[in-house]
Amino acid sequence: MSETAVGKIISVSELNIQVLINDEKIKYRDILYTNSKGRRIEFEVVEEDGNVISAIPFQNVVGLKKGLDVYKAEHGLEIQYNDEILGKVFDSYGKLLDDSQIEEVHKRNVYNRNLTLEEINLNGGILWTGIKVLDFFAPMQKGFKMGLLGGAGVGKTVLIKELIHNVYTGLNSNSVFVGVGERSREGKELYDEMLSANLLDKMSVVFGQMGENSATRSKAIFSGLTLAEYLRDEKNQDVLLFVDNIYRYVQAMSEINAELSRIPIENGYPANIETAISDVEERINSTPNGSITSFQAIYIPADDVTDQAVLTIQAHLDGQIVLDRKVAEKGLYPAVDVFSTTSKLIDIDKIGERHYRLVEEVLRYYSRYRELEEIIAVLGIDELSVADTNVFYRTRKLRNYFTQPMFVAENYTGIKGELVHIDDILDDVENIISGAYDGIDESNFLYIGKFNAEEYISR
Amino acid sequence: MSTYIENLVNAKLRNMKDMKNIYEVGYVSKVKDYILEVVGLEQVGFYERVVIANHSVGYVTSIGKNSVMVALLQRIDAIYVGDEVVTTGYDFCAMYSKAALGHIVDIFGEDRLVGEKFENLRPCMIETPAIPIMERGEVSRPFYTGIAGIDLIYPIGYGQRQLIIGDKKTGKTQIAIDTIVNQKDRNVICIYVAVNKTKKNIRELYDNLMKKGAMEYTLILAAFNDDEPPVSFFTPYAGLSIAEMYMREGQDVLVVIDDLKSHADIHREISLLAGKIPGRDAYPPDIFYTHSRLLEKGCQHKDGGSITILPIVETRGGDITDYISTNIISITDGQLVLSRKNFEKGLKPAINYGLSVSRLGGAVQEANMKKIGAVVRRKFLSYLETKEVYQLANIDEMSPEMQANIEEGERLQERLLQYKFSPRTPDEIKEDFMEVVGDFV
Structure with missing residues (x-):
């Protein structure tokens, strides 16, 4: 470690430290540090202007003074890794949170990896999640990036946890969970649950949660990606x-941008939002050696689906599950908006004709239902034609059918979770649409797994 | 101008000769409302407390190349350009004494009714680091508010952050007060943090809590709306710092923050005045972090002790999807939405059961409460939705199943009504609702 100072602090604000440097060579993303009142405070270089550099601090800067000596760390931001990373919990800077140690580590800079076009591999098999509404409207493929979009409090985190439960435990494949700017309570719960179910042995976890400053929140994703x-x-x-949650990364970048007094675009986002997101998303890809399949929760600020950050992230996705407050309000969970939930697999060549036609037909029912709701609000239900009455009641059954008891939501519903096979889903949907279940009350379709028709025939 | 700088330099030199430079002295060069620009302070720390003109108090908000910015906390007398600013060597912090429990205090440790400072004040850091993930325990112990709609359907646990959100005059504060009153004999310390409230509001609250015997275990930490805005901004952080101190002693603490929308507005005001770049709706881009680091203090500590937080947010026109509301909803562990429509119909507490959420749900309920709660919630929501769709249909022509559902829903609605200061015990709640849904549990 070089113990000669490379410069002195000349200005301090909450997220921006300016340093006047000697003739030392300093580059973008170098790490500098200083000692203040017995505390080591590190910061990362983000801007150079002649011999004045701006850097964002990783720690709280209370008490920092002008004129303090600044030193240069040997490496940029790194994370340690070897076989032992599985089962471990890291913070954004690659430090272990549970006081354990990793022996004989290798280290790797968290920004270094870029994929060439040649390396990208597109092939992969279909990955069923066992969640009806997802497998039906937005089937997942190995190597896909699936976004889970939703406003505040409509069930993104529950769905991510259910996917961890179904997909990770089902496949038992290696996993990385990155908590970006979300609740520490949920982070701890996830850790405890995985630990007590003995599932942590194949998962590495990185947390940069919402109680941390923006530098910390913006780095978690890079550390997590490096492990993956x-x-x-x-x-x-x-x-x-x-x-969970990639939006928080962009949000943290906005905070840093503002502190650097850079001119923002609409809603305070940084002007380089596209690059910032591509820096992350372009690394999440599959190569002939192995694949990365990702589920990314995306927060929608102010329920505004045209938000710049949300749209920019969406452009990178292979599929998306959109959660809707209006559906959640009716108590129908997962609160999926079926119209905007889709994936690249919804293609007649990929999932087969039957599944494809059923999706089309169901969407036709849903959109007619939406119109009928308005008509009913004015005229009442008795004025509908027979065909429309059928559409109305069958769609209500479909809506109920696409709810599902989830394993991780047992605390809300009081019902044990269920996995449903895609063949059963297609059969049930076909029967509802064809009218085979017209005589059965809609409430019987609420929070079930696959529909058990025999139960009703015997009545 | 050059004489001005010369004067500064000369004054500094004079001070050095006189050996007065133990505490550094600078001079006010610009006064912009409650934000001061100060020149001549070279050794001051970020966040350091400074004294202006021997009477007023401020703290350093940023250190620039040639000057530092100071936000004013207490303005005792007029401040002029050229006034002396003296550093203190201490980080700015709140002052608190345990004797203050049961009183209305401010962040400087002053009893606001009497106007005197408490004795044995000790410093309370405003910005403390986040509580580490590994120190957190599971949120699972039921926290009883005494309100059936909450305890049964959208329950709260010790260490949970549950937002109370709704328009003006929908009973938000009342729910918080009912909750405080219901903590009597439960060994919970309650801290009511008032941000930007009128003196009348606070006096009323104090009298109310006094009357119910709830002041014994309650602290009202108040910033009046004629205090300097930075004081209002810091008050919630100070409240949580005090709560953290109690929590680390193994105490259960309830913190009510009334309200965070005003807090966001104050933060916006200060940031814009300080020339920071605005983001969505002109709020500074760090508005999320402003509230997330505050509310992340709520937790169940693994060594016992907890901080339960009930932040309050006021909406306009019943819209909970505006920027600040969704920001806070995305931080808290659930939200209790109050609706003006219900309030006007006399359905009190005016909870909108469709939009409310408890992210912990049954995890913070005792087994029977959880079973009954899950059934009631499912049935009641389905009733509300059915009622909406079929409001024009003739009830007599409906299928018997549906008729029964509607009647049952109406009975549930009846039992959820509850007036202020009439708490129900968990057993009463279970009994009341078992009568309606007993067959399904």
Whole structure:
């Protein structure tokens, strides 16, 4: 470690430290540090202007003074790795949170990996999640990036947890969970649950949660990606990557941008939002060595689906599950908006004609239902034609059928979770649409797994 | 101008000769409302407390190349350009004494009714680091508010952050007060943090809590709306710092923050005045972090002790999807939405059961309460939705199943009504609702 100072602090604000440097060579993303009142405070270089550099601090800067000596750390931001990373919990800077140690580590800079076009692999098999509404409207493929979009409090985190439960435990493949700017309570719960179910042995966890400053929140994703890349590139694994929540990364970048007094675009987002997101998303890809399949929760600020950050992230996705407050309000969970929930697999060549036609037909029912609701609000239900009455009641059954008791939501519903096979889903949907279940009350379709018709025939 | 700078330099030199430079002295060069620009302070720390003109108090908000910015906390007398600013060597912090429990205090440790400072004040850091993930325990112990709609359907646990959100005059504060009153004999310390409230509001609250015998275990930490805005901004952080101190002693603490929308507005005001770049709706881009680091203090500590937080947010026109509301909803562990429509119909507490959420749900309920709650919630929501769709249909022509559902829903609605200061015990709640849904549990 070089003990000669490279410069002195000349200005301090909450998220921006300016340093006047000697003739030392300093580059973008170098790490500098200083000692203040017995505390080591680190910051990362983000801007150079002649011999004045701006850096964002990783720690709280209370008490920092002008004129303090600044030193340069040997490396940029790194994360340690080897076989032992599985089962471990890291913070954004690659430090272990549970006081354990990793022996004989390798280290890797968290920004270094870029994929060439040649390396990208598109092939992968279908990955069923066992969740009816997802498998039906937005089937998942190995290597896909699936976004879970929703406003505040409509069930993104519950769905991510259910996917961890179904997909990770089902496949038992290596996983990385990255908590970005979300609740510490949920982070701890996830950790405890995985630990007590003995599931942590194949998962690495990185947390940069919402109580941390924006530098910390913006770095968690890079550390998590580096771990996933290690598993893919060096261990030749198929990796599952869960990110909750990628929007928080952009949000943290906005905070940093504002503190650097850079001119923002609409809603305070940084002007380089596209690059910032691509820096992350372009690394989440599959190579012939191994795949990264990702589920990314995306927060929609102010329920505004045209938000710049949301749209920019969406452009990178292979599929999306959109959660809607209006559906949640009716108590129908998962609160999926079926019109905007889709995936690249919804293609007649990929999932087959039957599934494809059923999706089309169901969407036709849903959109007619939406119109009928308005008519009913004015005229009442008795004025509908027979065909429309059928559409109305069958769609209500479909709506109820697409709710599902989830394993991780047993605390809300009081019902044990269920996995449903895609063949059963297609059969049930076909029967509802064809009218085979017209005589059965809609409430019988609420919070069930597959529909058990025999129960009703015997009545 | 050059004489001005010369004067500064000369004054500094004079001070050095006189050996007065133990505490550094600078001078006010600009006064912009409650934000001061100060020149001549070279050794001051970020967040350091400074004294202006021997009477007023401020703290350093940023250190620039040639000057530092100071936000004013207490303005005792007029401040002029050229006034002396003296550093203190201490980080700015709130002052608190345990003797203050049962009183209305401010962040400087002053009893606001009497106007005197408490004795044995000790410093309370405003910005403390987040409580580490590994120190957190599971949120699972039921926290009883005494309100059936909450305890049964959208329950709260010790260490949970549950937002209370709704328009003006929908009973938000009343729910918080009912909850405080219901903590009597439960060994919970309650801290009511008032941000930007009128003196009348606070006096009323104090009298109300006094009357119910709830002041014994309650602290009202108040920033009046004629205090300097930075004081209002810091008050919630100070409240949580005090709560953290109690929690680390193993105490259960309830913190009510009334309200965070005003807090966001104050933060916006200060940031814009300080020339920071605005984001959505002109709020500064760090508005999320402003509230997330505050509310993340709520937790169940693994060594016992907890901080339960009930933040309050006021909406306009019943819209809970505006920027600040969704921001806070995305931080808290659930929200209790109050609706003006219900309030006007006399359905009190005016909870909108469709939009409310408890992210912990049954995890913070005792087994029977959980069973009954899950059934009631499912049935009641389905009733509300059915009622909406079929409001024009003739009830007599409906299928018997549906008729029964509607009648049952109406009975549930009846039992959820509850007036202020009439708490129900968990057993009463279970009994009341078992009568309606007993067959399904």
